[in-house]
Amino acid sequence: VGLHTLAKSKGKLYFGSATDNPELSDTAYVSILSDNTIFGQITPGNSMKWDATEPSRGTFTFTNGDVIANLAAKNGQLLRGHNCVWHNQLPSWVSSGNFDAPTLTSIVQTHCSTVVGHYKGQVYSWDVVNEPFNDDGTYRTDVFYNTLGTAYIATALQAARAADPDAKLYINDYNIEGPGAKSTAMQTLIKSLKDQGVPIDGVGIQAHLIVGALPGNIQQNIEAFAALGVEVAITELDIRMTLPVTDALLAQQKKDYQTVISACQNVAACVGITIWDYTDKYSWVPSTFSGQGAACPWDANLLKKPAYDGIVAGF
Ligand code: XIL
Numbered sequence: 001v002g003l004h005t006l007a008k009s010k011g012k013l014y015f016g017s018a019t020d021n022p023e024l025s026d027t028a029y030v031s032i033l034s035d036n037t038i039f040g041q042i043t044p045g046n047s048m049k050w051d052a053t054e055p056s057r058g059t060f061t062f063t064n065g066d067v068i069a070n071l072a073a074k075n076g077q078l079l080r081g082h083n084c085v086w087h088n089q090l091p092s093w094v095s096s097g098n099f100d101a102p103t104l105t106s107i108v109q110t111h112c113s114t115v116v117g118h119y120k121g122q123v124y125s126w127d128v129v130n131e132p133f134n135d136d137g138t139y140r141t142d143v144f145y146n147t148l149g150t151a152y153i154a155t156a157l158q159a160a161r162a163a164d165p166d167a168k169l170y171i172n173d174y175n176i177e178g179p180g181a182k183s184t185a186m187q188t189l190i191k192s193l194k195d196q197g198v199p200i201d202g203v204g205i206q207a208h209l210i211v212g213a214l215p216g217n218i219q220q221n222i223e224a225f226a227a228l229g230v231e232v233a234i235t236e237l238d239i240r241m242t243l244p245v246t247d248a249l250l251a252q253q254k255k256d257y258q259t260v261i262s263a264c265q266n267v268a269a270c271v272g273i274t275i276w277d278y279t280d281k282y283s284w285v286p287s288t289f290s291g292q293g294a295a296c297p298w299d300a301n302l303l304k305k306p307a308y309d310g311i312v313a314g315f
Contacts, residue, residue, distance in 0.1 A: 178215025
């Protein structure tokens with residue numbers, strides 16, 4: 001039985017994978033990705049980001065994003081939109097800091113409403129705001145925060161809600177897998193948005209993790225988010241190791257995948273899990289973390305690793 005079918009049978013909404021446009025010419029890759037018993041959800045790894053969708057002000061390009069959205073629709077898979085507002089992969093016309101507060105507010109509104117509006121009716125959930133926090137729980141001083149303070153978060157969420165009232169609106173971040181300053185900051189933000197009547201439906205826990213170094217209490221941390229009245233999703237799961245691969249590392253990785261899956265499985269409000277691509281062939285890890293890799297449940301030959309069995313065991 002496929003991972004998505006298994007997740008559904010255990011009460012989850014989906015098990016899914018990220019993908020990216022260049023990989024879609026690999027037919028062996030696509031045939032596994034498109035098997036909706038394995039993956040019931042996909043996320044575009046890059047093609048809905050700001051640099052891809054609004055490379056110059058007011059000029060929107062949805063060609064690559066549409067390819068992923070259409071693939072999900074054809075396969076009968078849910079789609080997670082990723083993302084509206086993020087400090088990375090921003091075109092320089094935005095990151096330049098050349099705009100005053102009213103102008104940047106309007107730029108954020110236009111961007112979120114146009115992108116979310118374009119995919120209206122096609123998206124289960126949107127990562128409206130991505131990575132707003134530093135690891136110490138302070139706000140990241142990107143162009144949005146520097147110009148607008150925290151107000152950009154409500155601006156983005158309200159624009160997204162108006163553009164697609166049926167999409168679940170998420171804030172997504174990394175290093176909020178376990179309790180700590182960053183998770184506390186996220187909880188404070190969620191509470192404050194709710195108090196102000198700003199639409200917020202979910203917290204996305206990225207979960208870019210390291211073999212043998214998982215934070216403790218992942219389940220308790222998910223429960224703490226859920227207690228605020230939002231749903232939770234594991235949005236970008238991968239568990240990397242220092243290369244070369246050894247049997248011992250693969251065995252630990254299997255355990256670690258099982259730990260993450262069961263933490264989500266044990267909390268009703270944790271609706272689904274997305275791996276940040278399913279195969280080491282297309283993982284972002286080796287090009288980002290020098291000397292590390294092998295983070296996915298399928299190897300570079302599209303063969304299942306022990307991590308795959310860890311996922312099965314976690315449900
Ligand atoms: C990564 C993509 O996978 C890469 O292809 C790209 O070069 C950089 O971004 N957190 C996120 C994702 O929210 O958007 C990032 O995706 C990985 C970290």
